[in-house]
Every structure is written in C-alpha cells, then in structure tokens.
Amino acid sequence: GESVGLHLPTLSVQEGDNSIINCAYSNSASDYFIWYKQESGKGPQFIIDIRSNMDKRQGQRVTVLLNKTVKHLSLQIAATQPGDSAVYFCAENYSGGYNKLIFGAGTRLAVHP
Amino acid sequence: DAGVIQSPRHEVTEMGQEVTLRCKPISGHDYLFWYRQTMMRGLELLIYFNNNVPIDDSGMPEDRFSAKMPNASFSTLKIQPSEPRDSAVYFCASSLGLNEKLFFGSGTQLSVL
Numbered sequence: 631g632e633s634v635g636l637h638l639p640t641l642s643v644q645e646g647d648n649s650i651i652n653c654a655y656s657n658s659a660s661d662y663f664i665w666y667k668q669e670s671g672k673g674p675q676f677i678i679d680i681r682s683n684m685d686k687r688q689g690q691r692v693t694v695l696l697n698k699t700v701k702h703l704s705l706q707i708a709a710t711q712p713g714d715s716a717v718y719f720c721a722e723n724y725s726g727g728y729n730k731l732i733f734g735a736g737t738r739l740a741v742h743p
Numbered sequence: 744d745a746g747v748i749q750s751p752r753h754e755v756t757e758m759g760q761e762v763t764l765r766c767k768p769i770s771g772h773d774y775l776f777w778y779r780q781t782m783m784r785g786l787e788l789l790i791y792f793n794n795n796v797p798i799d800d801s802g803m804p805e806d807r808f809s810a811k812m813p814n815a816s817f818s819t820l821k822i823q824p825s826e827p828r829d830s831a832v833y834f835c836a837s838s839l840g841l842n843e844k845l846f847f848g849s850g851t852q853l854s855v856l
Contacts (some may be wrong), residue, residue, distance in 0.1 A: 662842045673747075673834050673847030674786070681842075719786065723842055730799060731776075731845060733786040 638717060640738040649707040651737045653720030658701060662723035664731065665694060665705045669716045677705070677718075707739075715741045747848035749835050755854045761823040764851045766835030767816055776845060777810055777820050778834040786834070792818065793841075825855045 643649045655663065661682040666674035680687045680694045680703075687694050693706040703720050717736045724732045748767040756762055768775045776791040790800040795812045803810070807826070812818040822829055832852050836845040 664844055666847075671849075673836075673849050674845075676844045676846070679844055730788055730791065730841075732788070733778075735785045 638736050638738045640740055642740045642742060643710050645710060645712060645741055645743050647710055649705075649710045649714070649739060649741075651705045651707075651718050651739065653703040653705075653734050653737075655701050655703055655720065655722040655734070656732070657722060657724050658698070660722035660724055663694070663696060663703050664721045664723075665692075665703075666719045666721060666733075667714075667716045668719065668736070674719060710739075710741050712741050712743065715739055747835055747837055747846055749833075749848035749851050751851060752849065753852045753854075755856065756825055757856050758826055759824045760855075761821065762825045762829075762853060762855075764820040764833050764835075764853070766818045766820070766848060768818070768835070768837030769846055770816065772837035772839055772846070774838045774841060774843075775812060775818050776836040776838070777818070778836060778847075780832045780834060780850070781830075789820070822853075825853075827855045829853060830855050 664679040665677040667677050668674045678689045678692050678694050680696050685696050691708045695704045707714055717738050719736045720734045721731045750765045773794050777789040778786050779789055780786045789802045790810045791798055792812045808822055810820045830853055832850045834847050834850045836847045838845045
C-alpha cells in the first residue's frame, strides 16, 4: 500500500473470499516486518509479524509472505469476514541509525456480504 | 493489563493554546513511542524513549513539540503554541524491545481551531 495522498488504495472482496494485501517496503536492510489492522476510531492492532530470516509465517486465518529480493510483503486473509473490514498497514523496522518502525500508507479492505 | 492508556480521547483547542497529551504504557515495556497520524502523511514516528530516556526525536516537527517521560509509567507530549496544522490523531505505543511488536493506545484526536 503506497501513499496516494488523501485516498487510500481500497481492496473490495466478497465475504468468504480470500484477500491479499500487498506492501512494498523501502529499505533492504530492514529486518523485521509487522502487519497492523486499524478500525475506525481505534489504534492500530497487531496482526502478525515476520523476521527477515523467514519468507512465510502463518497465523490464524492470516499468512504473511516476505520477498526480500523485490522488497515486497503481503498479507493473505483466508475466508474474509465483515469484521476484517479495516485499514491495514505494513511496517518495517528500519535499522539505519536508530531502530524504528516505519509504517506504509495503508490499504483499506472492504468486505461485502 | 489494560493496554496502553491515552488521555484525553479528544481535544479541541484554539490556535496558540498549549496542549498536553498523556500516555501510560503497558507495565514492563521498556520502549515508548509517540506517533502522529494524518490522512496526508499517514503514521509518523515523532519520538521514542527507552527506559524513560529519549532516544530518537528526529521526527518531532518543530520546537513547539516536546515530550517527556518522568517515570516508567507516564509520558507527555506537549505542543506549545498549537497551530491548526497540528490537528491529527496522536498515538502512544509501547513495546518490550525495539524489534518487538508495538501495542498502541486508542489515540488522542486533536483539533486546533
């Protein structure tokens, strides 16, 4: 999810379908990545993380894939539910200078019944 | 644990007034972060602390912004004087370590008129 100014990229899916949200990260030296979910009026909520020595990690209904060659991260949500509707952010731990998490612009997931 | 607690939930003030945002991190977390979220710029890291000591304040936009952490259970972010362009949602987050997931508070919605 890259920034497009005022408008977040939106992914619309049907309830029950699988969702794939993509993210391009910026720094090849980043060694830790996290996906967050943010519902309206709430703070970001941790979903799943992955370290750079892995290329795939699975959680409950979610899978994160990491492709370090092209600096790409994806979040797969199986059997998407209405409660999954939110903005999803990827974050990379930028190791240059001080370690800190840098967040992407976000992707809005809209789940339709 | 109640999670990261922020106050106030909403703050409306007039330009030129001093604003103080408060945060109580999760007990035992050694790192505390202040983020600002706007539609145009997304989630931006302002400053973070390790064991109550500011480590990286390179994200603090101007001298009008200051942050303190007098003890392990309390931090403040102050804006003096406030300006309309400071209007945003300010999040506090804490973590056990740098390469660890952040836990976010519910945020403070700041509106400067």
